[in-house]
Every structure is written in structure tokens, then in C-alpha cells.
Amino acid sequence: MPVTDFFAVAPPAAQPLSRPFIKMQGLRNHFVFLDCRLHPVPSPADIIRICDVHAGVGAEQVITIEPPRAANAAAFMGIHNIDGTVAQACGNATRCLAWLLFDETGQEELLIDSLGGPLQCRKEGPWDVSVTLGPITTDWARVPLARAVDTQHLPLASGALTDGVALSIGNPHAVFFVDQEIDIPALAPGIARDPLFPESVNVGVARVVDATTLQLAVWERPGMLTQACGTGACVAAYAGRLRGLLRGSDFTVHLPGGTLRIRLLDDGRAVMSGPVAFCCTGYV
Numbered sequence: 678m679p680v681t682d683f684f685a686v687a688p689p690a691a692q693p694l695s696r697p698f699i700k701m702q703g704l705r706n707h708f709v710f711l712d713c714r715l716h717p718v719p720s721p722a723d724i725i726r727i728c729d730v731h732a733g734v735g736a737e738q739v740i741t742i743e744p745p746r747a748a749n750a751a752a753f754m755g756i757h758n759i760d761g762t763v764a765q766a767c768g769n770a771t772r773c774l775a776w777l778l779f780d781e782t783g784q785e786e787l788l789i790d791s792l793g794g795p796l797q798c799r800k801e802g803p804w805d806v807s808v809t810l811g812p813i814t815t816d817w818a819r820v821p822l823a824r825a826v827d828t829q830h831l832p833l834a835s836g837a838l839t840d841g842v843a844l845s846i847g848n849p850h851a852v853f854f855v856d857q858e859i860d861i862p863a864l865a866p867g868i869a870r871d872p873l874f875p876e877s878v879n880v881g882v883a884r885v886v887d888a889t890t891l892q893l894a895v896w897e898r899p900g901m902l903t904q905a906c907g908t909g910a911c912v913a914a915y916a917g918r919l920r921g922l923l924r925g926s927d928f929t930v931h932l933p934g935g936t937l938r939i940r941l942l943d944d945g946r947a948v949m950s951g952p953v954a955f956c957c958t959g960y961v
């Protein structure tokens with residue numbers, strides 16, 4: 678029985694809440710999945726409650742599985758941040774959603790549609806999934822930025838976070854390369870709320886280990902340090918190669934929650950490969 682059959686299981690009569698959910702995590706970046714092929718997309722207030730571990734099950738994003746909007750897509754993926762706002766891309770959640778759809782359909786390759794565009798997904802192992810995201814761009818208007826600046830050498834700083842690179846892979850990122858320990862919660866908000874970023878920005882802090890390896894941590898929109906950020910890993914590898922700090926096409930990105938493998942394609946897209954894990958089911 679596919680895990681997603683749970684979405685059709687009625688709650689116990691005494692259950693005060695009626696919405697079935699599946700929770701999964703990718704490198705400890707954790708998500709609540711709701712099937713909106715059967716139920717309406719929840720309100721921002723409900724998203725906030727579900728993400729709040731003191732009021733709901735707790736999650737770093739709520740992912741809504743919606744009917745496909747693009748031809749030959751298995752589903753549309755809605756990405757909802759903890760403040761109820763909508764994001765355009767989420768690498769770790771895409772791997773988890775792909776796993777659920779592989780399990781549901783028996784397929785081992787499929788397309789997921791999203792605001793950031795189509796995402797080709799492939800089952801690499803029982804709990805290992807690759808997703809092709811992008812293309813990545815450093816075009817200021819598409820990050821987006823509020824004005825034209827050199828996106829490869831950003832004119833803003835917050836403490837030791839200087840000389841960053843602005844990119845988009847569907848969602849906005851600013852990547853800073855450092856060679857020292859950084860108090861990210863102290864410094865990253867100064868970047869994220871800078872008026873240069875009209876939609877705010879995910880702030881990646883990267884340290885080069887060698888020509889194909891990074892260490893990375895990301896202060897994600899709307900303002901939280903996550904254990905892993907899939908889109909952040911893709912753009913950090915891209916920015917590192919752009920800066921001449923990395924070489925080749927295949928990279929390893931170590932995040933606090935674990936490691937992702939990133940392959941940069943010639944067309945600007947990135948193939949991100951990594952694990953997924955099942956957490957629990959329940960009702961919210």
C-alpha cells in the first residue's frame with residue numbers, strides 16, 4: 678500500500694483536526710506534506726499553525742501536492758514557508774515529494790511542476806533521489822534585486838559576510854565565502870532584510886574545503902537556520918565555480934544535516950542527489 682494512501686484514511690471520530698498529513702525530511706530539513714489533489718490548499722494561517730511545533734506538528738515548510746499544471750508532470754508542488762508565504766523552489770522537499778510519488782506510482786523517474794519550473798526527478802536508490810533544478814541565473818532582475826548591481830560582487834556586507842554572489846534557482850540566494858567561523862544568526866538577517874532584496878533572500882555561508890568540496894549553512898527565508906538547504910547547495914557550488922574557488926562539474930556539499938552531491942550541467946541546471954527519510958503520519 679503506497680504511503681500516500683494515508684491521505685484518504687478518515688480521522689478517528691474523536692479527532693478534533695481533520696487533515697491527514699505525511700511528514701518527511703531530507704538531511705533534517707523537515708516538511709509536512711498535504712494532499713491538495715483531495716483537499717483545498719490550506720490558508721496561510723493554517724500553514725503557520727502547522728509549522729509551529731508549539732501549536733502543530735512542526736515543519737520548516739508545508740508542501741502541498743496539487744494537480745499538475747504542466748503537461749506530463751506527475752503533480753504540482755506548492756512550497757509554503759513557516760510564515761505562510763509561498764516559495765518558488767525547495768530542493769530537499771522535492772526529493773521527498775518525488776519519493777512519495779515514486780512509491781505511489783511505481784515509477785522511478787517523473788516530472789514535478791513548481792513555481793520555479795519543471796523538476797526532473799530520478800530514484801537513485803531505496804531512499805536516495807536526484808532532482809534537476811534551475812537553470813541558475815545571476816541576472817539581477819531575475820534573482821530578483823531592487824536595482825542593477827554586479828551580482829558576482831554584491832555591494833553590501835554584514836560583519837564578515839562580504840563580497841557575496843546573488844543568484845536564483847527559482848528562489849533567491851546570496852552566497853558568501855568565508856574562511857572562519859561565522860555567527861550566522863547574528864549576521865545573516867542583516868543581509869536578508871537589505872532593501873536590495875525585494876523578496877528577501879536565502880543567505881548561504883560557504884567554506885571551501887577543496888576544489889570540489891564545500892561546507893555550507895543557510896539562513897533560509899523567512900529567517901531560520903536550517904540543517905540543510907538543497908537549492909542553497911546548488912547555487913553555492915555554482916557561485917564557487919564562478920569565483921574560481923571550485924573546479925569541474927561534480928561537487929560535494931557538506932551541510933550540518935548531511936551531504937549532498939551536486940552536478941552542474943552545461944545549460945546552467947544543477948542535479949542535486951541525496952537521501953530522504955520518512956518521519957510520521959497524522960492529522961492536523
Ligand SMILES: N[C@H](CCC[C@H](N)C(=O)O)C(=O)O
Pocket residue numbers: 706738756758764765766767768769770848849879897898899903905906907908909
Ligand atoms: N525557504 C526557502 C525555500 C526552501 C528552500 C530549502 N529548504 C531547500 O531545500 O532548497 C525560500 O524561501 O526560498
